[in-house]
Amino acid sequence: MVDDARGEVSLRVNGTAHRLEVDNRRTLLDALRDSIGHTGPKKGCDRGQCGACTVLVDGRRVVSCLMLAVAADGCEITTVEGLAGGGELSPIQQAFVRLDGFQCGYCTAGQLCSAVGMLAEHAAGWPSAVTADVSPDLAAPRLDAAEVRERMSGNLCRCGAYPSIVRAVLETAARGQVAG
Amino acid sequence: MPGVIGVVDHRNAPRLSPLAGTFFGPDGGLLMLQDGVVPYAGCPVALVVARTPEQAKAAADALPVTYDEQPHDTHFSAGHPAARPASTVFGEDANVGDVEAELARSAVVVDEWYRTPEEHCGAMELHSATAWWDGERLQAVDCNQGPFIVATGLATLFSLEPERVRVRAEHVGGGFGSKGLCGPQLVLAVMGATLFGRPVRVTMSRHQVFLMTPPRPATEQRVRIGAGADGSLRAIDHEAAFEVSPLASYVENCVEPTKTLYAAAAIRTRLTAVPLDILPPFSVRGPGLTPGSFALESAMDEVAERLGLDPLELRLRNEPAAGPVSGLPFSRRDLVACLREGARRFGWADRDHRPRTRREGRLLAGTGLAATAFSTGALPSSASITAEADGSFTVAVGASDIGTGARTALIAVAADALRVGTDRIRMRIADSDFGPAWAAGGSRGTASWSWAITDAAAKLRERLGDPERPVTVTADTTRVLGGLPPRERHAYSAIFAQVTADPATGEVRVRRLLGMFAVGRVVNPLLARSQAVGGMIMGLSMALHEEGVRDRASGRQVNADFAGYHIAAHADVPDVEADFVPDYEPDDPSGIKGVGEIGTVGTAAAIANAVWHATGVRQRTLPIRVDRVLEDDPR
Ligand code: FES
Ligand code: FES
Numbered sequence: 001m002v003d004d005a006r007g008e009v010s011l012r013v014n015g016t017a018h019r020l021e022v023d024n025r026r027t028l029l030d031a032l033r034d035s036i037g038h039t040g041p042k043k044g045c046d047r048g049q050c051g052a053c054t055v056l057v058d059g060r061r062v063v064s065c066l067m068l069a070v071a072a073d074g075c076e077i078t079t080v081e082g083l084a085g086g087g088e089l090s091p092i093q094q095a096f097v098r099l100d101g102f103q104c105g106y107c108t109a110g111q112l113c114s115a116v117g118m119l120a121e122h123a124a125g126w127p128s129a130v131t132a133d134v135s136p137d138l139a140a141p142r143l144d145a146a147e148v149r150e151r152m153s154g155n156l157c158r159c160g161a162y163p164s165i166v167r168a169v170l171e172t173a174a175r176g177q178v179a180g
Numbered sequence: 181m182p183g184v185i186g187v188v189d190h191r192n193a194p195r196l197s198p199l200a201g202t203f204f205g206p207d208g209g210l211l212m213l214q215d216g217v218v219p220y221a222g223c224p225v226a227l228v229v230a231r232t233p234e235q236a237k238a239a240a241d242a243l244p245v246t247y248d249e250q251p252h253d254t255h256f257s258a259g260h261p262a263a264r265p266a267s268t269v270f271g272e273d274a275n276v277g278d279v280e281a282e283l284a285r286s287a288v289v290v291d292e293w294y295r296t297p298e299e300h301c302g303a304m305e306l307h308s309a310t311a312w313w314d315g316e317r318l319q320a321v322d323c324n325q326g327p328f329i330v331a332t333g334l335a336t337l338f339s340l341e342p343e344r345v346r347v348r349a350e351h352v353g354g355g356f357g358s359k360g361l362c363g364p365q366l367v368l369a370v371m372g373a374t375l376f377g378r379p380v381r382v383t384m385s386r387h388q389v390f391l392m393t394p395p396r397p398a399t400e401q402r403v404r405i406g407a408g409a410d411g412s413l414r415a416i417d418h419e420a421a422f423e424v425s426p427l428a429s430y431v432e433n434c435v436e437p438t439k440t441l442y443a444a445a446a447i448r449t450r451l452t453a454v455p456l457d458i459l460p461p462f463s464v465r466g467p468g469l470t471p472g473s474f475a476l477e478s479a480m481d482e483v484a485e486r487l488g489l490d491p492l493e494l495r496l497r498n499e500p501a502a503g504p505v506s507g508l509p510f511s512r513r514d515l516v517a518c519l520r521e522g523a524r525r526f527g528w529a530d531r532d533h534r535p536r537t538r539r540e541g542r543l544l545a546g547t548g549l550a551a552t553a554f555s556t557g558a559l560p561s562s563a564s565i566t567a568e569a570d571g572s573f574t575v576a577v578g579a580s581d582i583g584t585g586a587r588t589a590l591i592a593v594a595a596d597a598l599r600v601g602t603d604r605i606r607m608r609i610a611d612s613d614f615g616p617a618w619a620a621g622g623s624r625g626t627a628s629w630s631w632a633i634t635d636a637a638a639k640l641r642e643r644l645g646d647p648e649r650p651v652t653v654t655a656d657t658t659r660v661l662g663g664l665p666p667r668e669r670h671a672y673s674a675i676f677a678q679v680t681a682d683p684a685t686g687e688v689r690v691r692r693l694l695g696m697f698a699v700g701r702v703v704n705p706l707l708a709r710s711q712a713v714g715g716m717i718m719g720l721s722m723a724l725h726e727e728g729v730r731d732r733a734s735g736r737q738v739n740a741d742f743a744g745y746h747i748a749a750h751a752d753v754p755d756v757e758a759d760f761v762p763d764y765e766p767d768d769p770s771g772i773k774g775v776g777e778i779g780t781v782g783t784a785a786a787i788a789n790a791v792w793h794a795t796g797v798r799q800r801t802l803p804i805r806v807d808r809v810l811e812d813d814p815r
Contacts, residue, residue, distance in 0.1 A: 025234040030233065046386060103354070153751040158302050158718075160756075161710065
């Protein structure tokens, strides 16, 4: 694409409405970072392979590098900046800090948003590839380490903070503090 | 095209100095866009500068580039006709005793080849830099592992006085070696800023990071070990070949563990470099030792197998009293403590050493171990501390925190040295203006910076009686480090792994991974454990997944993204245990050795040895892919 066509989008990001004119080629990730200035979501690959750019779009986790900004018109978006409320970190963020769920922190925004989305998917009864019984009338599968690892595998961490991330997610789930 | 400001290519690029380089010597890989020759597939040929990333990308895609094809050779093998002895920057080859005579006298001899592929750092943050001219001064915000070293290199490259270059890298999203040099992002951003007179940001794509930032070279290693019937080693012969580029000198020092880990009557090492038309390789986490220990510690396991001896016992029986090649005393050697304590926690005593005897349903199960040493020390650095009027202290050191927690650890070191609470320390790092400092590399960052901070604090304490505020003192460790007595200084570890192998699919999974480490004084246990665990996970990833694959016809890496180049994901990684035995470095004022890399070393061998124990088949080529496990299965 060599033209420079632009489109108008309305995005609600962390509760604030934004009306933007963007290059039609601009991804949601670049719109959040460069057009709006939320640099929480990170770019690790720009092609849906690492999860660093994960945000919540209408409550579901999305890799924002694979969504065009114009396709998110009218959506409600939560970035890592929106997880904390009232000056206090959300339970999952507190668990990451307490249990040392990161090193360089580059994957962390994606891990956090992904964890919030994943816990909601689990609470809604969605199975995963490691769920033994996927019959639709069963209650949510028990959330153990294998379930968390499977469901979080779209979020790479090259520093290898995986074990503490899994502990942080399990601890947050055990306390029933699902919502970000 | 819309938005385009200009194009930089070999016809208009600023001329670069061939003197710029690395620890190993001048690095021709830095000389980008200087002529019409493409020395390796993936080398940049032009930079398009535009107002927005979308415009720049579209214009770069549309840029016509025509190539003439020249003969090239990118296929590595130890027997390559261009193979030549590697430089001796890490010391001469070992030639202790008579290897052939000792092998002839041995009860068992292992003689095998081990192979490791090209491996990439894969730091999650893409290489990115913004550069601009601020009057006569070049300013850059970059992601790198050592802003002072990078600024010095940049000044040489662009023939500028060092004072005219300032590089900052306050927040870095992982490095693992790939951000140790003046990266293409920085060189190109400076070119753009220089030609077009405006700030230029260059962010490489993931594909480009794979193609243009240095990998660990592929290696082929032959190890011969001879042992007496009692398990005492008579001879170790370790020959390691690795690939390099003719553009830059580099040494993958695979034989480092062989020169220090075990006593033997004869020890011989050889390092061979094979120049190819490839991206110049460079240090990746645990350079040299990571592929080297895979070979040595796999071969040790084979010796134990042939002797019918516990592999743990084999290691314990060959402890040297002094450096087996250097003859130097060890500063502190705690390998035995790591092995014994690790074995106790892992439950090693109950192990049946025969292979392929444990089944869990259809899975085969096994355990393995590896021992390792990682050389440590401090390198010259400077630091300054200001006693402020409000009673606080500002510490400035050119350190870099690439995710290690260096910032946090240095605050603790400074507070200790100044005998105040951490709340009174303001730590400023990662700015080349703070003066000479070593990089986050070689597991020597924290030791090097801490020493400079401790020295500055000692000087400042002498002046605190004087009421003048603010007062600043600076310390430089170059002289004191030069006066240290020669010693064998190493961190140690013992890694234990438990795996399952599925004979139907060939899939290997790691069930348990435990590492005991002797890394000197641990400044912050939470951060140090995280480094050790993260290193072991990188070792697991190397054992099972990682492999840069090059197409022989085009000379180009074919799996240059995270879909093709696999790194361990959540689902691959069990709970990983790491802990420390009491240790300190006697010659370091803070007792520090270093913890950044040793976790990566040894883990692949421990896993490969566990795969043998599970399946009865040796895996001497990494990664341990499903096809390799299936093809080699005896049943
Ligand atoms: S940046 Fe979107 S998945 Fe990697
Ligand atoms: S914390 Fe560095 S990539 Fe996850």
